[in-house]
Amino acid sequence: MGGSRDLWVRPGRVRDAALACGVLLVVAAGSLNSFIGAAEEPPARKAAGWALIVLACGALNFSRVRPVAAAALTLAATGAYYVVSVNDGALMIALIVALYLVAAEGGLRAAVVLGSLTVIGTGAGTLLGNDDVNAIALFMLTGWVVAVVALGWVRHSRLAFLEEAERRAAGEERLRIARELHDVVGHHLSLINVQAGTALHRFHRDPAQGEAALAAVKESSRTALRDLRATLGILRRADEEAxxxxxxxxxxxxxxxxSARSAGLTVRGxxxxxxxxxxxxxxxxYRIVQESLTNVSRHAAAAEVTVSVAHGPGELLVEVADDGPGQGPGAQSAGQRGSSGVDGMRERARALGGELTAGPGPDGGFVVRARLPYGNGASTR
Incomplete structure (x- = not known):
């Protein structure tokens, strides 16, 4: 009971019912020859013919939830109609619509099979003496069947392409937001952690330094909240103020x-x-420098960091180098430190058409180098 009830309340049911009713009206208008200038036909046979018309058109009401079954029922009712009725009507229209909907819902093979049965059945009727369908009419019917199946499949392919494009765009947006949150939250929380540890360590030995570290924690948390609110602003609804x-x-x-200096690092910039x-x-x-300093404060036993940001010909050159254990037994862990952050930095550089390298420096330590082209003809003002 629940399944059949859901069949009627799902979105689009009104549209499907309207389609079925519209096709029924068109077919009924094209089948009035059974009343106007009609050949002699027993009332029971005429009633059976109109019942088959209603059945074939009514099946279209389920063409989106059960497209193949609906088309098969339409095909069977249409075939029976042209066998039973003396005054052939326009019921073939309903079958053509059903074939289109099967292909449009992605059932290309089923549409081809049902279309082939339509042509074969019509041809068999012609061979058995149906004078209403000659070779030219059969050829035209074949063309219509091929055309509607092809149009339905084109529509299905186009919608599938658009859905995939939207899915990819949504995925890229989620990755971009995740990268922004990682850079903002990770950086400031790392500094807060280092500064809080300094405050605890210095509080009794040197209250002045402990107080300064706590002040730095307060400033870092304030900055983190400000940057987090700005980042989350991209998730605002369209009716909210940007x-x-x-x-x-x-x-x-x-x-x-x-901020890095307040965490105890010596930074040259x-x-x-x-x-x-x-x-x-x-x-x-900014994000590359931020993530690099975060990794240094979190993972590297470095005392000094050098930050260099310089303009090149049509590009920006960024370098962050520390004097931590970039070589030797700890080199691998240093090279992998903050791997998701390093990957995020590389993605930022590649998005601009640039590149980023991160690894042990020639003289020890760990070095992050990025080349960021201005790109797309952006002016350097």
Missing amino acids: PTAPPPGLDGIGELIG RVAEAADAPTEVGLAA
Whole structure:
């Protein structure tokens, strides 16, 4: 009972019923010859013919939930109609519509089989003496069957392509949001963790340094909340006000360096002016520096980090190098530290047509280098 009830309440049922009724009206209008200028026909035979018309057209009401079964029923009712009725009507229209709907729902093989049975059955009727269908009419019917099946399959393929494109776009958007959240939350939580540990360690020995570390924790948490709200702004509904704060860029790298210093790292920075980089390039550089500093504070036993952001010919060059154990027994773990973060940095660089490498440096430590082209003819202003 529940299954049949769901069959009637699912979305699109009104549209299917309207289609069935519309086809029934057209077929009925084309079958009035059974009343107007009709050949002699027993009333019972005429009633059976119209019952088959209603059955064949009514089956279209289920053509979207059971397309093959509905088309098979329409085919059987249509065949029986042309055998029973003396005054042939336009019921073939319902069968043509049913074949189209089977192909449009993805049942290409079933549509081909049912279409072949339609042509074969009609041809057999012609051979058995049905003078209403000659060779030319049979050829035209074959053309109609091939055309509607092809049109139905084209529609199905187009809808499948659009659905796949939407699915991919949604997946890419989810990955982009996940990458932004990882960069924002991961960076600030790592700094908060380091700074809180420093505060606990220094609180009794050097209250002044402990207080400074707690102040840094407060500042990092405030910045984390601000950046998280800005990132989550992209998930707002269309009727909500969009965030007005500009995305972080080269101007914000100095703040990242300051946060790293407050976590106990010695950071040397050489950052180019922001005016020469397009917005998307500046954002990528900011996130790469942010993730690199996060990995250093979280995974590397480094005391000093060098951050370099410079303009090249039509591109931005980013380098973050630390003096941690980039070689020797710990090199593999250092190379794999924050692997999801390194992958995210590479994705950012590739999205701009650039590249990023991360690994042990020639003189020890760990080095992240990125080349970020301005791309797509973006002006360097």
